[in-house]
Amino acid sequence: MRQGDENALAQLYDRYSPLVYSVALRVLGDTGAAEDLLQEVFMQLWRNPGLFDSSRGSLGSWLAVISRNRAIDMLRKRRPETDVSDVIVAVERDLAGEADRNRIMERVRGLLGGMPSNQRAALEMAYFEGLSHSEISAKTGEPLGTIKTRIRTGLLALRKAFET
Amino acid sequence: MSGHEQFADDLALHALGVLSGDERLALEKHLQECASCRRELESLRGDMALMAMSTMGPRPPARSRQRLLDAAKREPRHVEAKATRPWWLPLSWLATGALALILIYVSLQNAGLRRQVADMQRDAAGQQLELQHAREIVATLTASDAMRVTLVAAKTPPQPQGKAIYVRDRSSLIFLASNMPAIPAEKIYELWLIPITGAPIPAGLFKPDAHGSATVINPPLPANVEAKAFAITVEPEAGSTTPTMPIVMVGAGE
Numbered sequence: 001m002r003q004g005d006e007n008a009l010a011q012l013y014d015r016y017s018p019l020v021y022s023v024a025l026r027v028l029g030d031t032g033a034a035e036d037l038l039q040e041v042f043m044q045l046w047r048n049p050g051l052f053d054s055s056r057g058s059l060g061s062w063l064a065v066i067s068r069n070r071a072i073d074m075l076r077k078r079r080p081e082t083d084v085s086d087v088i089v090a091v092e093r094d095l096a097g098e099a100d101r102n103r104i105m106e107r108v109r110g111l112l113g114g115m116p117s118n119q120r121a122a123l124e125m126a127y128f129e130g131l132s133h134s135e136i137s138a139k140t141g142e143p144l145g146t147i148k149t150r151i152r153t154g155l156l157a158l159r160k161a162f163e164t
Numbered sequence: 165m166s167g168h169e170q171f172a173d174d175l176a177l178h179a180l181g182v183l184s185g186d187e188r189l190a191l192e193k194h195l196q197e198c199a200s201c202r203r204e205l206e207s208l209r210g211d212m213a214l215m216a217m218s219t220m221g222p223r224p225p226a227r228s229r230q231r232l233l234d235a236a237k238r239e240p241r242h243v244e245a246k247a248t249r250p251w252w253l254p255l256s257w258l259a260t261g262a263l264a265l266i267l268i269y270v271s272l273q274n275a276g277l278r279r280q281v282a283d284m285q286r287d288a289a290g291q292q293l294e295l296q297h298a299r300e301i302v303a304t305l306t307a308s309d310a311m312r313v314t315l316v317a318a319k320t321p322p323q324p325q326g327k328a329i330y331v332r333d334r335s336s337l338i339f340l341a342s343n344m345p346a347i348p349a350e351k352i353y354e355l356w357l358i359p360i361t362g363a364p365i366p367a368g369l370f371k372p373d374a375h376g377s378a379t380v381i382n383p384p385l386p387a388n389v390e391a392k393a394f395a396i397t398v399e400p401e402a403g404s405t406t407p408t409m410p411i412v413m414v415g416a417g418e
Contacts (some may be wrong), residue, residue, distance in 0.1 A: 006236050013232055018223050019216065035228050036414040039235065046236050050268075053275050057206075061213035067179055068216055088279075089209040105220040112218055127215050132182040145173075152176035155211040162214065 009046055016060055017042070019101070020067040027128050037074065041067055050158075057089040060101075065089050072130035085155035111161050115154060122147050123154035170202050175201060179208035200393070209378075227374060236246035305338065305379060324376070326413055328394040335387050337367060339380040339394075344372035352401050353412075355380055358393040365389065369403045391417065 020041055024034035041063065045051060052062055066087055112120055118140070125131045125139070133147045140147070174191045177183040183191060196201055255318040302311060329338045339355055347353060352371055356364040368383035396413040397404075 006233060008227070009236050010233060013229055017228070019220060021224040021228075022222050023216040025260035027220050031225075035224060035231075036185060038224055038228055039232055042232050043235055043239075047239065050275060053279065057210070061210060064213040065209050067214065072181060087209065088206045089213055101217065101220060104214065105217045108214050108218045120367040123215075126177070126180050126182055127212070130180075130182060133177060134402075148173035148177060150172045151180070155176055155208055155215070158214045159207065159211045 009042065012045070012059075013105075014065050019060060019064055023064060023068050024071045027068065027075055031075065034071075037067065040131055041070065053088070061089045062087065068127070078131050107161065108158060111158060115157065118142070119150045119154050122150040126151050131153055166190070168198060168204075171201055172204075175205055176208055179205055179212060196286050197293065198285050199290075202283070202286075247264075302381065305340065305381065317349065322376075324413060326394070326396060326415065328355070328415065330391055330394070332388060332390055332414050335385045335389070336382055337380070337385060339368065339370075341370065341372065341378040341396075342376060344376045344378060346376070347371060347398065350401050351404060353378070353381070354397050354399040354403050354407070356395045356397065357389065357391050357405050358395055360390050360392050363384075364395065364407050366403065366405060367394070393417065 017038060020040050021034055024037040025031060028034050028037070045063075052059055065106065069087070112123075115123070121140070122136055122142075124135070125136050131139070133144055136142075136147045137144045171191055171194055171417055174183055178188065178191055195205065209409075324341070324343045324345060326339060326341040330336070337357070341353075344353065352369045354369050355367040356365050357367040365386065366383075367385060368380035370380050372378040372379040393414055393416040395407065395411045395415075397407040397409070397411055399408055
């Protein structure tokens with residue numbers, strides 16, 4: 001990819017496009033918009049492969065995070081606030097193999113399904129809708145502090161489940 | 165993260181990009197100074213990547229792949245030579261490719277190094293702030309024009325008082341005295357660290373000022389001695405290596 005090799009771009013696309021597309025579709029709820037985002041993310045990487053610093057995490061995790069963030073920006077009709085090269089994702093999992101991804105997907109779904117419903121709702125509203133704690137609090141009538149803590153402990157519960 | 169709990173929940177919101185206003189400004193300011201919170205932010209983004217995995221299932225339509233490759237073709241990243249094709253051209257491509265790889269490698273290394281330098285600069289800025297804060301504390305404690313006030317129960321005549329603050333791991337001792345009786349010119353007060361076992365250890369000499377105040381900051385002390393108590397004696401002006409009785413003031417750890 002860094003040599004400008006279109007085959008490398010195709011390989012990266014084959015490996016990671018389902019992840020980028022799935023998260024975009026879940027946030028945007030529109031196949032056309034999700035396709036546009038997919039194109040944008042991979043073209044960005046094609047034009048400037050140096051955006052991703054391999055010494056600071058895995059490409060799959062980085063793509064997942066910047067795709068989600070970009071999808072939220074599109075959903076909320078705002079300009080990207082963060083330079084993607086500043087987004088550092090500290091995780092070793094590379095999410096490259098399909099079997100690994102399926103295993104992780106099943107486990108994360110199981111964990112989300114096992115969370116108390118109000119915690120899962122707060123986490124999903126922040127993650128998939130980009131709602132702030134104030135907006136979630138206004139929607140659910142629950143205190144701000146409670147919402148904040150639910151979001152953080154929800155994310156930490158995922159991390160803990162994958163720590164060995 | 166210990167000691168940073170007030171930012172813990174906000175860090176998660178910031179990772180998700182939903183923190184705004186004063187809370188965001190305060191957190192961003194803290195992040196500039198705190199490497200441990202920056203690491204936690206990066207870990208929270210790792211957790212976000214896991215969340216993304218829960219959506220896996222739908223696959224993009226086949227046309228998306230071709231659309232991307234067509235767009236990439238329209239934006240080639242290397243301009244190919246079109247003129248003559250001398251026999252050595254493939255070799256030059258190889259050399260160019262190798263050079264490009266080296267340049268990319270160096271630029272990636274550079275990007276990593278730049279990040280490390282930026283991290284170190286932020287850490288250094290944080291430490292500079294802490295150092296400045298510590299200097300201000302010491303300057304206040306030791307200022308000759310500082311007003312030193314000891315509060316006691318009303319209608320009680322002022323009593324001599326000494327306050328020793330000792331951190332064993334750092335062999336660091338700060339001692340503040342007030343209302344100390346004046347002492348003859350050829351004498352001096354000596355502070356002693358009384359260890360759990362063994363002989364008292366000299367912990368600094370002092371003469372009170374006109375108001376009876378005195379300070380001892382970080383006298384030379386042996387490493388890692390557990391203190392049972394601190395005591396003060398009156399000694400010849402050059403000080404002593406063993407205390408001369410009587411002990412005029414003493415206090416054990418709280």
